[in-house]
Amino acid sequence: MPEAMGFFTDTTVCIGCKACEVACKEWNQLPAENGGVRELSGDSYDNTRRLDGIHWRHVRFIEQFKGPYDGRWLMMSDVCKHCVQAGCLEVCPTGAIIRTQFDTVVIQSDVCNGCRACIAACPFGVIDINPVSGTAQKCTLCYDRLQVGLEPACSKACPTDSIQFGAISELRTRAGKRVAQLKSQGVAAELYGADPSGPLGGLNSFYLLVDKPEVYGLPRHPELPTANLAKSGGLSMASAAVLGLLAIVGLRKRRMDEQSRGGPGNV
């Protein structure tokens, strides 16, 4: 029986290099928006702006200054939270979204019909349509790599180990120690999503923050879109069991979502 695996992101050691964004795109062969031809956002050093179907990792930059040179610059690499109670999984009508043996949440692209229900259901705004596949996409926690014992591309690339991958139980212990260390140094550090009795049964990608969650674009009280959902644990195991069957059903209806997003030309 595999253990729950996930990410612990310590934002206090993030240097905003965006290696995670690129390593994710490299491994998952995701395109740049508009082939990379874009305009400056003006929002600090953040030019990708959000998580969506082709940005499965996103680094946020928050400038907090009182005057010249007087303040701090927060950075955080964000990703799908792989919620223990995952709204996306619950609302998916095709069963394309599964819970894996690693307790991670994965959208099977060839089963997804692009109905967008999951997009609306995600309390973190993680999921969007990948315009090339026409299906909903997000971080898979490198399910393909996990199955052969490889670490996810983003955490492997992270130069300062701001993104740490491992067994959730071990990550929680490590995170607790880090919080204690920071508090002893007078830093107001808090964990977000590490509590299994907290919202959504805890997040399998959780964070160490030094300001309010909203500052990082995280909802203070993330909620499921529907009430009275059963504990997702049992459901997820069932999903995993039917994985093989669903994979060959081929419910996928490809829809090219032209909107403002880039075509397939350049990765």
Added chain:
Amino acid sequence: MGSNMAECHPVAFRWPMKAKLNGAKLVHVDPRFTRTSAVADLHVPIRAGSDIAFLGGLINYVINSKRWNSDPFFREFAVNYTNAATIIGDDFKDTEELDGVFSGLVKFSEPAFWPYNGLEGRYDNATWAYKRGPKAPGPVTKDLIAKRAGPPFDDLVRSLKPGPADKDPTLQNPHCVFQILKRHFARYTPEMVEQVCGSPKEKFIKVAELLLENSGRDRTSAFAYAVAWTQHTYGVQMISCCALLQLLLGNIGRPGAGVMALRGHAAIQGSTDVPTLYHSIHGYMNAPSALRPHETLRDYMAAETSPTSYYGNLPKFLVSYLKSMYGAAATAENDFGYDWHPKILGDHSHIACFAAMAEGKVKGMCCVGQNPATSLNGGATRQALRQLDWLVVKDNWLTETATSWYLAPEVKSGEVKVGDNKTEVFFFPSTQIAEYDGSFTNTQRMLQWHSFAAKAPGDCRTDSWFYHNLAKRLKKAYAGSKLSRDQGWNNVTWDFDPDAGEEPLYPGEISARKVLREINGYQTADPKQHLKGFAELKDDGSTTCASWIYCGCYPAWDQNLTARREADPPGVPGAHLKWGWAWPANRRVMYNRASADLKGNPWSERKRWVWWDATFVNPPDPKTGKPVPRGKWVGYDVPDFGGTKAPDAQPKPDGIGLDALSGTQPFIMRADGKGWLFVPAGLVDGPLPTHYEPHESPIQNPLYKQQTSPVHKVWAPGKPYNKLAVVGDPKFPYVISTYRLTEHYLAGAMSRWLPWLAELQPELFIELGKGLAQEKGIKNLDWVVVSSPRGHIRAKALVTDRIGVMHIAGKRIHHVGMPWHWGWMGLSTGDVVNDLTAWVGDPNVSIHEGKAFVCNVEKA
């Protein structure tokens, strides 16, 4: 200081961040609050270009501190391992006495045969020399040269030995180095630092206290710098100033200590060692020069050999190098072909060459993997390129340099007509890293091999292929020439085709292994007998070795140590000696003798690195069979000191090279085996670092009447394409720095074509403070025009408090900053920031001043 490590060397920054988690303090002193500052314990703002005032302030603070004067470690290190006690000649005059210049300043006259040195003044450094006793009697150098003595050249080297230097180990003599530097930096007080640098006094003191607390027997501190310390008219002096401070703190030659150069390119260390640089030949020997007494082989040896350091072996390095150039044709009779080797005429550096090109003195150019059309004073550079008869660009991408003849801004604006440009232009596509074999030398001097993985498309060829196949053509073209000028080329050895059995990667491709074998060197009589290290080199032609410092990287015909990938197991305090190969001799920390005390014991258990094991039983001498006394240098690294030379060993009276040094002189490349606080020779702009203003500055030098370094370089002075701002020029009131971003690389050729990187930083911007933005009515993302006396460009505004106003010498001075990655090619395009920079630079190394100059900013 002088670097933005988190952004420009993110993976190396993994280690300071790990140290931070273990309790280390990170300090970032920088004109901008960057991604490095964001995770540092302390960010201290500093005005661009004022680093010597800051470092000089630290030196003054340290030597007057209670800690430095009460912990005997500091004095023990300084007195024994540095030249603090050495007495300087009575005629030396400091900048404190001459209001900003040292004794020996004379006028420089440009020679008519190559007037591109960019100098008006130069120093005659005779008065900076050590005070010395009489020289030992013996053969006179000029007689030995006249009678063509040697090989061996030992007598010639011995004849160069000066008399012993005077010393005062009490450090009380007013002419000793320590007292001179104490006076020199006395006015560099925290208050002065605040005035000159704009750094708040309390933050400056905090830095000084952190350094003092964290230096000593048990702790060490390190500085990391990059081009923010080199791109100045006094860049070398900034680094020298840091070295001075670190020597005083005992932070050199020890683990976790040092002055770390964070170099900018995968092979930039290699391209300096294996010099595609005009001023040096392999292994940091100076290029033979028409401006120095280098007429004959022996003249060169006499001028360049330092007889009482490891450089006492220079004749061996030089002769082995000449053998690698001219092979069997290089004989003792013809001075190993020395006369065939070209001599430089003066400064042929990057800017000097473009200044000469602009005047039609350079006719042809091969540009391989570099993009000067977006580089220093871009407008002037492109104008110079248009004067060429022919230009070859070889690159992976169609660069700005390849396309400037039809796409440069001045062409697009109609100012310059394409048809008027008579340059014949070639573009050759190149291979990428995975498509060939070879080695890079990283910033730690480590050679690492990379292997071929996939074929390149189309006509892409390696860059070595290009010169290899040109060489073959030119060998053919000159074959049979009897002209004396062609004899050098006809005698150059050229044997890089793969041996039978090794398939070339592309038709006509070289064997990279064979090239590295020639660099490593071998016994002349049998090229399959490789040299195992530079100790095997001879000065009689029996060894062939292009680069003495790389000797040992390929110790046997089939043993390429650069390809090793065996790291130490976790938890071992080792130096990963089986991962790659670092020069010299696979040593990872240079001058590591200094990691032990005078007796050879580690300074502390915590800082153990290399030490003397007095009980070690040595085998008998392999040559003579005689027994060798007990004792050996051992440790985690390759010891930087003759293996069995005891700490109490005395110099041999008649000795040259290392035999002239005692067992307590760790700095074996220096003539006195000591770290130099005061530099008696080797720097052209002064023996001690002194605060000068950048060539373009908004203020008068607050410390001296002398405004700028009196010997700094200005190329193309007075030319319309290199206009310069005067001090305090009201038309250009702001200080500007140029820099790199994590998401792009250099002039952008390797990043602006990559969609994944282009989307991360899609457009050029200027970072400017909220105060300045308000004054100028500029909002975030507005287009602004940035101008300098050389040109003007457009960029979008990023308004931020991460850069801003500083209070300097009673004036409010705004700082702005621009990344310089952009040009007109690629997926992400933007104006050329280097169109703003000037052709002014450092007199030691001819590096331009890109980190501190002046500009104006207006809303577009």
Added chain:
Amino acid sequence: MLVGRRDFLRLTASAGAGTAIGGLVGLGVTLAPAMARAQELRIKDAKTTPSICPFCSVGCATLIHTVDGKIVNIEGDPRSPHNEGTLCPKGAAIYQLHMNPNRATKVLHRKPGAGDWEVVELEWAMDRVAELIKKTRDETFIEKLPNGKLVNMTPAMFALGGATLDNEFNHVCQKFWRGLGVVAIENQARI
């Protein structure tokens, strides 16, 4: 199953040579984004070749995965004491240096005064450049200065570049030019 980071690192590290990872069905390489199922592994049956990042000077070790001679993936080598498998965004994008439709693959020539490039044969272009180098050398060579000093050089040709290229290139480049008497050899270390 207890899988910590070290186990994962070790598993990756074992991919030093030969086949990267056995197991699932690979996707092969394509410039189109991932559309197939996320649970499939791209580097199945890939050959692994050790390499070094060509960007900054840190010298991060990489592993290049190829299938049938085509690059399918490039990531950090976890064995390296420098980077321990990590990379920065540029290092993570090395794949796109190679697999990129924007790459230049043809030899171009512009005649003096012409308004356009012409695509030319590699061998012809090499012959022409050799001819120009010889012509310029022969016209500008200085054996002795007016003051009688022997210099055997020409200042009229300029070779630029080398800091992004291998040690072996640098040796070949400087030997070629110095052999011919050309001294103006420079690279990015100067700027």
